[in-house]
Amino acid sequence: MALLQIAEPGQSAAPHEHKLAVGIDLGTTNSLVATVRSGLSVVLSDELGRSLLPSVVHYKADGATEVGYEPQTRQSQDPKNTIASVKRFMGRGRSDIAHVESIPYDFVDAPGMVKLRTVAGIKSPVEISAEILSVLRARAEAALGGPLVGAVITVPAYFDDAQRQATKDAAKLAGISVLRLLNEPTAAAIAYGLDNSAEGIYAVYDLGGGTFDISILRLSKGIFEVLATGGDSALGGDDFDHRIFCWILESAKLAPLSSNDARLLLTRAREAKEYLTYHSEAPITARLSTGVLVDMTLTTAIFNEITQTLVMKTIQPVKKALRDAGLSASDVKGVVMVGGATRMPQIQRAVGEYFRQEPLNNLDPDKVVAIGAATQANLLAGNRAAGDDWLLLDVIPLSLGLETMGGIVEKVIPRNSTIPSARAQEFTTFKDGQTAMAIHVVQGERELVSDCRSLARFELRGIPPMVAGAARIRVTFQVDADGLLSVSACEQTSGVEASVTVKPSYGLSDDEIAGMLKDSMEHAKDDAFRRALAEAQVEAKRLVEAVQAALQSDGELVSAGERGRIDVAITKLQEVAQSENRRHVTLAMDDLEAETKEFAARRMDKSIRRALAGRRVEELGNGLEAKGEQA
Amino acid sequence: MGVTLTEKAAKHVSNYIAKRGKGVGLRLGVRTSGCSGMAYKLEFADEIAADDITFQSHGVTVLIDPKSLPYLEGTELDYAREGLNEGFKFNNPNVKDACGCGESFNV
Numbered sequence: 001m002a003l004l005q006i007a008e009p010g011q012s013a014a015p016h017e018h019k020l021a022v023g024i025d026l027g028t029t030n031s032l033v034a035t036v037r038s039g040l041s042v043v044l045s046d047e048l049g050r051s052l053l054p055s056v057v058h059y060k061a062d063g064a065t066e067v068g069y070e071p072q073t074r075q076s077q078d079p080k081n082t083i084a085s086v087k088r089f090m091g092r093g094r095s096d097i098a099h100v101e102s103i104p105y106d107f108v109d110a111p112g113m114v115k116l117r118t119v120a121g122i123k124s125p126v127e128i129s130a131e132i133l134s135v136l137r138a139r140a141e142a143a144l145g146g147p148l149v150g151a152v153i154t155v156p157a158y159f160d161d162a163q164r165q166a167t168k169d170a171a172k173l174a175g176i177s178v179l180r181l182l183n184e185p186t187a188a189a190i191a192y193g194l195d196n197s198a199e200g201i202y203a204v205y206d207l208g209g210g211t212f213d214i215s216i217l218r219l220s221k222g223i224f225e226v227l228a229t230g231g232d233s234a235l236g237g238d239d240f241d242h243r244i245f246c247w248i249l250e251s252a253k254l255a256p257l258s259s260n261d262a263r264l265l266l267t268r269a270r271e272a273k274e275y276l277t278y279h280s281e282a283p284i285t286a287r288l289s290t291g292v293l294v295d296m297t298l299t300t301a302i303f304n305e306i307t308q309t310l311v312m313k314t315i316q317p318v319k320k321a322l323r324d325a326g327l328s329a330s331d332v333k334g335v336v337m338v339g340g341a342t343r344m345p346q347i348q349r350a351v352g353e354y355f356r357q358e359p360l361n362n363l364d365p366d367k368v369v370a371i372g373a374a375t376q377a378n379l380l381a382g383n384r385a386a387g388d389d390w391l392l393l394d395v396i397p398l399s400l401g402l403e404t405m406g407g408i409v410e411k412v413i414p415r416n417s418t419i420p421s422a423r424a425q426e427f428t429t430f431k432d433g434q435t436a437m438a439i440h441v442v443q444g445e446r447e448l449v450s451d452c453r454s455l456a457r458f459e460l461r462g463i464p465p466m467v468a469g470a471a472r473i474r475v476t477f478q479v480d481a482d483g484l485l486s487v488s489a490c491e492q493t494s495g496v497e498a499s500v501t502v503k504p505s506y507g508l509s510d511d512e513i514a515g516m517l518k519d520s521m522e523h524a525k526d527d528a529f530r531r532a533l534a535e536a537q538v539e540a541k542r543l544v545e546a547v548q549a550a551l552q553s554d555g556e557l558v559s560a561g562e563r564g565r566i567d568v569a570i571t572k573l574q575e576v577a578q579s580e581n582r583r584h585v586t587l588a589m590d591d592l593e594a595e596t597k598e599f600a601a602r603r604m605d606k607s608i609r610r611a612l613a614g615r616r617v618e619e620l621g622n623g624l625e626a627k628g629e630q631a
Numbered sequence: 632m633g634v635t636l637t638e639k640a641a642k643h644v645s646n647y648i649a650k651r652g653k654g655v656g657l658r659l660g661v662r663t664s665g666c667s668g669m670a671y672k673l674e675f676a677d678e679i680a681a682d683d684i685t686f687q688s689h690g691v692t693v694l695i696d697p698k699s700l701p702y703l704e705g706t707e708l709d710y711a712r713e714g715l716n717e718g719f720k721f722n723n724p725n726v727k728d729a730c731g732c733g734e735s736f737n738v
């Protein structure tokens with residue numbers, strides 16, 4: 001018997017056609033799944049009422065897997081086969097991983113992405129993540145009473161294309177259709193309903209178990225743009241545990257500990273830390289394997305003192321991110337707190353003091369990302385309320401374009417277009433009989449290819465030979481919701497096609513993007529000049545080639561004197577085309593055109609006579625039409 | 632007679648409407664479709680239509696269009712939990728046979 005949820009007015013789904021969608025926070029330490037029920041975004045719990053799923057996967061020799069709390073508690077018993085924090089390896093090569101030597105896993109260097117050797121075989125981070133996602137999917141389908149139509153999965157804002165692609169692949173492997181990958185800070189902002197609020201700058205401060213991320217977002221017209229990101233990939237709640245651990249060792253003057261005792265004290269340290277969020281002192285007691293009894297009390301005052309440097313360590317990246325975005329703390333309209341470790345009062349205080357405002361903290365910091373993702377998933381699945389038509393969340397950070405003759409960039413999708421986005425533009429051939437066209441995809445704001453970043457090159461071959469300018473090549477740029485670009489080219493009259501998939505928006509760090517934008521503004525005037533010159537040079541070259549081709553095929557139509565004057569004009573034009581003076585180039589072109597005017601008229605007469613002699617009239621009509629269109 | 636909500640259902644409805652931030656009540660209805668002929672409608676209501684019939688139950692305003700009422704007369708809306716799943720359930724005395732899914736029925 002299905003249990004029903006309340007729909008928005010007029011949105012009741014037909015029986016068996018509920019669009020069940022979820023948001024998934026695939027975290028380094030913990031993962032969650034959430035959905036919208038009767039208009040409310042809620043995190044789904046397991047049978048025991050636990051909402052978090054520790055992101056830990058244990059492989060057994062028979063190939064069976066266990067995910068979550070069980071393997072987390074037994075991590076030390078079988079470290080090589082119990083994989084934690086696999087998110088750090090997604091889309092990464094061995095050399096990309098920090099402190100790889102201190103990680104207990106058996107890495108296998110594979111092209112593109114590392115793999116891990118376990119008793120159950122060699123596993124890629126994608127497969128391991130898929131195990132976590134499968135558990136969340138099963139939980140969601142049990143809770144919603146049917147198969148999912150799809151999920152929104154969150155990723156850190158700084159994830160590059162390889163990491164995003166790996167996340168999508170993991171979802172696919174787990175049988176989940178990805179409605180969209182969403183940046184974690186954007187999801188958190190959505191959970192607070194900021195997408196419906198006034199436009200402005202928002203900061204998202206995310207202190208989790210092992211990582212710290214700060215993101216500066218700008219909201220305008222319902223779109224979040226990531227202005228800057230920063231953080232510390234080795235700073236989180238665990239470091240606070242470690243400080244307490246060290247304090248215990250020092251205060252109790254303990255000798256070096258066995259690894260089991262160390263783990264026990266670290267657990268006690270973590271408990272004390274969490275207890276201090278709600279109390280002014282925390283008891284710490286433990287019986288070590290040596291028989292020693294540890295029995296101490298940690299006060300808030302001491303805790304604050306021993307962790308003060310850690311707290312300050314999070315403020316540095318905040319300052320840097322604001323600086324990168326060209327903003328100051330007073331520009332920030334709201335600060336969203338994310339991550340379990342932001343519950344610590346000293347963190348709340350430090351952030352509040354720095355931004356001179358109370359941070360947004362009334363949602364559970366462990367759950368905000370999943371909650372925002374669920375809200376987005378519900379919208380993307382089509383369960384939206386009337387008037388709720390915001391959807392667009394991410395934008396293309398730098399313009400995408402093509403190289404055209406003369407090394408000039410023709411922008412196809414301008415910067416800050418919302419994704420998904422698709423645009424097409426028509427190009428033509430440059431030379432008579434040209435059968436192939438090289439397509440060079442570039443990214444950047446500058447006018448010249450040499451100042452932009454090259455993303456991909458491919459060739460469209462098999463264009464039927466035609467006169468220059470007659471082929472109609474439609475180039476389509478498509479950026480999907482995850483920022484992946486595909487470019488296809490099709491010659492319209494023959495249907496010949498070629499395409500390539502490239503990875504634009506995340507291939508550059510935010511620093512690089514900011515640098516490129518700054519450059520483009522500084523060079524705008526310079527660029528316009530150079531663009532005009534380059535265009536004139538292309539025109540000149542095109543004209544010379546056209547005249548030479550005409551002389552070759554219809555040389556008998558010019559007198560010797562005429563020919564001499566044309567040759568002089570050509571030489572002159574070729575000379576000035578090398579110069580930096582656009583005016584000289586256009587003047588020389590005018591000269592050459594004047595010298596060849598009569599010749600062109602005679603050629604026209606000749607070709608019309610030839611055409612009329614051999615063809616039917618409607619064929620001629622078609623030819624003219626095609627020509628008119630591409631002009 | 633009319634249509635009622637259990638106390639539990641009413642508590643959930645009130646909570647959802649409060650969190651939603653707008654709405655005058657809960658609309659129940661039926662329409663033809665589904666594997667056994669009729670299907671329930673369960674929606675938030677932002678306005679009361681002129682011909683709506685309204686009931687009050689544990690502080691929630693229930694709206695029903697006159698065409699749906701004969702099929703819902705005597706219905707009690709409950710809130711239930713089944714394993715991990717939870718949601719609203721129609722206890723409708725008019726139903727002769729229902730599709731196992733509980734979403735559509737015959738009278």
Ligand SMILES: Nc1ncnc2c1ncn2[C@@H]1O[C@H](COP(=O)(O)OP(=O)(O)OP(=O)(O)O)[C@@H](O)[C@H]1O
Binds near residue numbers: 031211236237
């Ligand atoms: N009440 C509390 N007081 C202080 N710290 C807490 C409290 N509750 C949880 N934490 C800490 O929050 C951290 C885990 O946070 P969270 O679940 O957000 O991590 P995560 O998102 O999985 O990790 P990461 O962001 O590094 O991927 C742990 O260090 C935990 O001890």
Ligand SMILES: [Mg+2]
Binds near residue numbers: 027208
């Ligand atoms: Mg996190």
